[in-house]
Amino acid sequence: MIMLIDWALRDVSLLGHNGRVAPRVLSEPKILAGVASTPTLSRAWRALLCRAKSSFKRQRPMQHPVLSQKAARFTESVIRGMSIEALKYNAVNLAQGMPDFPAPPDLKAAACRAIESDINQYAVTWGARGLRQAIAEHASWHLGLTVDPETEITVTCGSTEAMLVALLSLINPGDEVILSQPFYENYWPDCVLAGAVPRFFPMRAPDWTFDPDELAAAFNDRTKAIVLCNPNNPTGTVFSRAELEQVAALCRKWDVIAITDEIYEHIVYDGRPHVALASLDGMRERSVTIGGMSKTYSVTGWRVGTMIAPASLTHAFRQVHDYVSIGAAAPLQEAGAFAYRMPRAYYTKLSADYQSRRDRLCSALLDVGFDLVPPHGAYYVMANIEAFGATDDVAFARHLVRDLGVATVPGSSFFHDKALGRQYIRFCFCKQDSTLDAAIERLRKLQVIV
Numbered sequence: 001m002i003m004l005i006d007w008a009l010r011d012v013s014l015l016g017h018n019g020r021v022a023p024r025v026l027s028e029p030k031i032l033a034g035v036a037s038t039p040t041l042s043r044a045w046r047a048l049l050c051r052a053k054s055s056f057k058r059q060r061p062m063q064h065p066v067l068s069q070k071a072a073r074f075t076e077s078v079i080r081g082m083s084i085e086a087l088k089y090n091a092v093n094l095a096q097g098m099p100d101f102p103a104p105p106d107l108k109a110a111a112c113r114a115i116e117s118d119i120n121q122y123a124v125t126w127g128a129r130g131l132r133q134a135i136a137e138h139a140s141w142h143l144g145l146t147v148d149p150e151t152e153i154t155v156t157c158g159s160t161e162a163m164l165v166a167l168l169s170l171i172n173p174g175d176e177v178i179l180s181q182p183f184y185e186n187y188w189p190d191c192v193l194a195g196a197v198p199r200f201f202p203m204r205a206p207d208w209t210f211d212p213d214e215l216a217a218a219f220n221d222r223t224k225a226i227v228l229c230n231p232n233n234p235t236g237t238v239f240s241r242a243e244l245e246q247v248a249a250l251c252r253k254w255d256v257i258a259i260t261d262e263i264y265e266h267i268v269y270d271g272r273p274h275v276a277l278a279s280l281d282g283m284r285e286r287s288v289t290i291g292g293m294s295k296t297y298s299v300t301g302w303r304v305g306t307m308i309a310p311a312s313l314t315h316a317f318r319q320v321h322d323y324v325s326i327g328a329a330a331p332l333q334e335a336g337a338f339a340y341r342m343p344r345a346y347y348t349k350l351s352a353d354y355q356s357r358r359d360r361l362c363s364a365l366l367d368v369g370f371d372l373v374p375p376h377g378a379y380y381v382m383a384n385i386e387a388f389g390a391t392d393d394v395a396f397a398r399h400l401v402r403d404l405g406v407a408t409v410p411g412s413s414f415f416h417d418k419a420l421g422r423q424y425i426r427f428c429f430c431k432q433d434s435t436l437d438a439a440i441e442r443l444r445k446l447q448v449i450v
């Protein structure tokens with residue numbers, strides 16, 4: 001008996017810090033209960049023993065699932081995961097779409113000036129006025145949109161937040177959202193978080209475009225929105241005006257909102273124009289145009305995104321955004337006002353430089369034995385791996401990163417129906433020539449290894 005009380009008190013003495021006791025130190029609760037009811041114990045001792053007993057109860061393993069049903073549906077981002085593998089195996093990272101060259105010096109200087117002039121506190125939650133003004137000017141000449149910076153623009157923490165905010169603000173549980181397949185990896189988790197039911201329309205190789213009938217078949221009276229990435233990650237498709245007209249007609253017919261991810265708006269090749277869906281007839285009032293600084297100004301780590309939408313939608317977006325993140329980094333927004341007013345020559349050079357990187361990588365990949373059609377926009381290429389006898393994109397990508405030292409993204413991570421992506425891997429080419437050359441040199445070993 002004395003020993004039992006001693007054990008129990010040792011447990012109780014541990015309760016002091018935070019009321020928690022490591023379960024392995026705790027005594028059996030039944031024994032504690034027995035001890036606590038022993039008539040010879042004083043009231044104080046009994047109280048201590050009861051505390052020990054209830055603490056033991058608190059330490060029992062959780063009876064209910066800890067994670068929400070939404071969180072339990074997620075897996076880690078394959079793209080970001082491949083970047084971690086690249087570090088681990090000292091591989092050339094052609095997986096995650098982040099440039100390895102510096103941002104424009106003038107832009108960096110503008111950010112430094114903003115910090116030097118003590119722009120250190122929260123900006124207006126929906127975006128610093130100067131930046132919104134600059135975004136409106138840019139949208140006018142580049143997208144052909146007349147935008148009121150006071151009521152129709154929201155600045156977010158990257159376009160990633162913008163997409164989530166749009167869906168959280170528009171979707172009721174069970175509403176359907178149309179996605180292309182393949183699609184940029186984030187859209188499916190965004191739909192899950194918003195409670196949307198995704199429906200897919202296929203974009204098929206080799207030119208990665210869609211069949212109008214298959215697109216039309218995805219619409220019905222439960223459709224709330226379509227998410228369209230243009231220029232497209234991962235396929236590099238730049239939708240023509242005629243294709244966008246088909247999307248627009250369906251949006252009007254079914255009273256659907258178009259959420260366009262135009263983060264690669266300035267990265268288009270071979271003279272292809274970038275057309276904003278919102279600029280087509282009757283689309284401005286039902287479009288959310290998402291963009292950002294990450295890709296156009298080579299500052300993926302700055303986390304400045306933009307949403308252009310009618311005032312009624314923007315009002316809701318701003319509220320949701322406020323509670324999600326309050327706002328993007330204030331000094332970087334200040335620099336953004338400088339960025340969006342860059343001379344047009346900046347943008348011409350940006351796409352010309354990317355076109356030369358595209359040509360460098362794509363011709364080398366064809367030479368090595370991959371099958372692909374060079375993309376018309378964005379900075380990715382989907383490469384078919386069947387010529388190497390490969391049938392499993394994940395195993396193939398793992399082989400590339402671990403044995404050859406080149407990180408890519410398995411194609412299936414862009415598909416809901418994983419089988420459709422098994423014969424592809426995605427390369428990105430937002431890299432210096434020397435990086436691309438190093439990757440190519442390593443890839444040349446493929447022919448003999450596989």
Ligand SMILES: Cc1ncc(COP(=O)(O)O)c(C=O)c1O
Binds near residue numbers: 097158159261300303
């Ligand atoms: C299609 C697409 N949208 C959004 C993002 C993320 O953009 P941000 O850095 O603005 O969040 C990426 C990044 O790779 C992307 O490819």
